[in-house]
Amino acid sequence: MVLGPLDHSIQTDIIFVIEKTAMNTYISELKTNYVTPTLEYFNQGPIDEREYLSESSSAIYGIVVYEANDCKPFPCCRSYGTFTSPQKVIKIIEKIDMIGGMAESHAYMGEGLATALVFFEDLQEIREAKQRHCILICNSPPYNFPIMECETYAGRSVDQMANLFQEKGILLSILSARKTPALLKLFEKAGGDLQISQNKNYAKDPRHLVLLNGYSLKERPMSPTPATTHSGLSMTSPLSTNVNIGSPVAPCTPFRTTNPVLAMQNQVQQQQQQQQQQQQQHQQQQAVQAAQQAVAVAQ
Incomplete structure (x- = not known):
């Protein structure tokens, strides 16, 4: 669902889950067109004017960064925060080196989502937020491996993590430089409405995938064929078809x-x-x- 302007009195937790691979080509454009407007939405105004906020701010931010298999033997996830200043979030994102991934076509998205869920649970011990948002910024589909590093959710699949997000009332939104069926399926499994996303366009670049749940950005003109992207990717529900959201370990069409x-x-x-x-x-x-x-x- 897409809501109207946010009530500034509502306590909101926002965790950004960011894929740290070779995204340097895209991250600046994603940050300018979607991340900064997202922060302004929850901040209820330009973030430059509210760089320093009190600890009683209605919005609390966190960042989870995940990598691909080339990060081994080091952990694939790191957490930053919490922050009450959206400007601090921007500065942290700008300092992240979007490199790596090697020749990997997938990344540890499941580990990133599991770490974010633990992050939300830790925040819940501090306060009971009325709204909880997870903003996934990615470029690659997830591995088909079960969760291994996050002990709390070890053995869970990416699909199961998406279902947990829906059960716990955490609104998952996706910002990606490209459209992939795996991300459409993930969004819908987490409770997102693809029908609404099909009728509203927030992407400045037609190659971008912008799926929002629980908040809205500036709408842009629809393309002549809103049901299909320029690359031929149908925006109909992937749950009605057999879409593999896993890695090359799972059955998929080889390159x-x-x-x-x-x-x-x-x-x-x-x-x-x-x-x-x-x-x-x-x-x-x-x-x-x-x-x-x-x-x-x-x-």
Whole structure:
């Protein structure tokens, strides 16, 4: 659901879960177009004018950063906060080195969401917030591994974490530089309404995926075909189809449909067969010519 302007008297907890891989190309644009406006929404005004807030601020912020498998043997998640100043959130995000990931096409999103859920539970011991928002900023789908590092939710899958968010009333929103079916499925499993997202466009760039639950940003003109993105990704519910939100460990369409080594071997074999056929044809022609010469000599 999308709500109207936030009542500043409502206590709100906001945790940003950020994928720390090679996102340097996108993070500046995501921060300018979506992260800063999100902070201004919850701050009820420009954040530059409210850099220093009291500890009694109605909004409390936190940050969880997660990485890909190349971070091993170090932990894949780190937490920052809590903060009452949205300007502090921006400064922390700007200091995060969006590098890494190597050749990994997935990341430890499940660990990041599990860490965020523990973060929310810790905040709940301090105060009972009326609203709790998790803002997922990512570029890669999640691994299909169960949660391992977060002991509280060890063994849970990404789908189960999304269901827990819905059960606990935590509103999950997603900001991504690209559209992937796995993120659509995650958003819906966490209680998001794709039908509303289909009818409202918050993305400045048509390649971006902006799925908001519980708050709104500046709406932008809809594309001519709102049900389908420029890349052909349907915005219909992925839960109605068999969408794999896991990693290459799970069944999924591989990037390469053939093995390049086998393809080269097959090509060499075909060339050898062609050479053998040419040699046989040449030998047959020589035999025919020899027979014709023998007949001519005999006559």
